[in-house]
Amino acid sequence: MDSPSDRFHQQPSQMCPFELYHSLPDSNPSSHRFSPSSLSSHPLFSPLMHPNSASQRWGSFRQRQGLFPGLLVDDDISEEDVFGKREFALGATPSSQRCHGERGQSSGPVPGNWGQDFGRAKRPRMDSAARNEEETGREGKRGRKSRALVRMGERKGAEQGNRRESREGRKRQRQELKLQLEETRGKLLELQRKVWRVYGGQADDEKGGEDEQENGPINLDEVAEMFSDSDDPLVSNGFSPPRCSSQKNNESNGNGNAEMFPETSVDLDLELNGDQVWLGCSLVRGEWESAEGGQKFAQALKQELANVVAQVIDRVVRLYAETDPSTVTSATVPQETSMTLDLNSDRRLRPQAVEQVEALPLVTKSPQDKRASIAQNVHKDLLLPQANPSLPPLPHPPLPALLPPRSKDHFLPSYPSENPVALPLLHYTMQNLFARSLSSLPLHKDCLSESFMDFRSHNSAFPPLPLLGQLDPSPSDRAREGGMRGGGAGMVDGGDAALYLAAGSISFYEIVQKNLHSQEGLSPCHLKKAKLMFFYTRYPSSSTLKTYFPDVKFNRCVTSQLIKWFSNFREFFYIQMERFARQAAREGLTSARERSLRLGRDTELYRILNMHYNKSNDYQVPERFVEISEVALREFFTAIQSGRDTDPCWKKAIYKIICKLDSPVPDSFRLPGCPTDTYRMG
DNA sequence: GGATAGCCTG
């Protein structure tokens, strides 16, 4: 299975945090701005992902502030099932040609095609207009060449008639499109209102809000009603939703009605309020009359539709969830604790998170508290460093131990998911799906088109959200390891989502899953895992790699990339060892030298190694790795002291020693995803 | 000749 497309079939390992209506990947305002050029290089994705206005960026930024930080989606679920359908590939393919050439036709059900459709719909009209212009010019010349005046008049009359007709046709089409958009928007607004009533209303309750009476729980029929052509309450009431108006007034109080919507266009940059839900559209009235406006129109339309679809799915899933008594509480009652927890980690990067989170209606509690307590309980048992100066290969590898998540790896936030349905995991826009799937495509440049890499670079500001299966191997993992230590009680089956989603009851998710799983390659999560594995094995065989990266579809490309990673890890390791050994060799006093040849956890060398292989510092560096590092350090030192370093091959002897000190990798690494996540949130 | 390690470079 070395076909190039296989590379893209691997499951993604990360996703972007949920954004209600946006996907613009520049949560860091100082970087990754989408430039017009990058837009042009992403004919399908970027117009959707980056609705071209500063207000959108700002809105996106605002929306992203702490928005459902607990969200995660299990893309690892039903892996076999999905792998079985891998032929349903996303447009992205290993070669750039394919990426460019096939993206359009292969993007299938995703909204990226909408722009094309719109373009296709528009092109003939423009062509006909151009033809008319051309004809007019030709005919004018002909007329000057002594054609009969009468005939020319007739012809001109016919042309004018044609032009009028085509103009009217265009006008009609524009009107139809407008109508469609407005209907969609109306439905969306209604959905938003209901969502707000259900979720935002709860927040209001705490503040003494009085919307409760009319805040009945929304039911499926209401959702269905929203999508029935014949029965659109908004339309039938003569409600014409504003095109791009801020909904601040009505949405922010959770009690809005259509009449309160401002009719005039408002600059969303200025109008955005933290607690509102707004339409991600930057159209200005009349703007879509122009070609550029047409594009914006298409984008807005796509966005609105995507949002509505995402919300409906979310609603349906939630309804399912509520039938399960075990999930109903956390599914419906937002609690602040976990949000605070997440925000604490988020605030560092995005200081404006707080105001946004408080206002967001769909914030639900992720079961972190419970999980945190579990992790804390397990924690003590996991701290089992195995000091063994003699350094025989360990029959039972030390288990990874968790440190309190002091600093979270920005690209690997930890999102627990014991109760996946309780999370707003399904409430994300198609844009999010895209951003996620794209951001988790293979790292290998060989496999990527330039434009894709471009997108990735823009998208990298997302703190990608690893997928459930990858992120949360915890249930089985804990069962296996924590369980042995008397843990395991009170575990919640994190596979619920997997089962639930794998049931295939929601075709949308099948589609999404297919797309997301249709990728192959190594994700940042895999890199992180590889680095942690380096604590145990410096020279993993390819079979070892296959064992510990079960979620990776191995081919030559992936294997060599992984091997290269470990090669790089070793390189870094040995460079540091040599550096500190030389430093020690320069030490005059033997006592100081002796100290510098130690690798205490408070030493600079330890800090550097930990920083490199365990950047997020959420993994207890195995004692054995410390010991092996000391061995390497001393070997380098003695070699330098004895002048062996003049031999060009002097390091090889050291490598030989170190390579014998590999120890087995803990079983927790056998599961997909980052093993650290198993124990995090402690 | 393929796979891998290591070195160098960007």
Next chain:
DNA sequence: CAGGCTATCC
């Protein structure tokens, strides 16, 4: 961290 290159091993 990846790519290119060489050396080495099987």
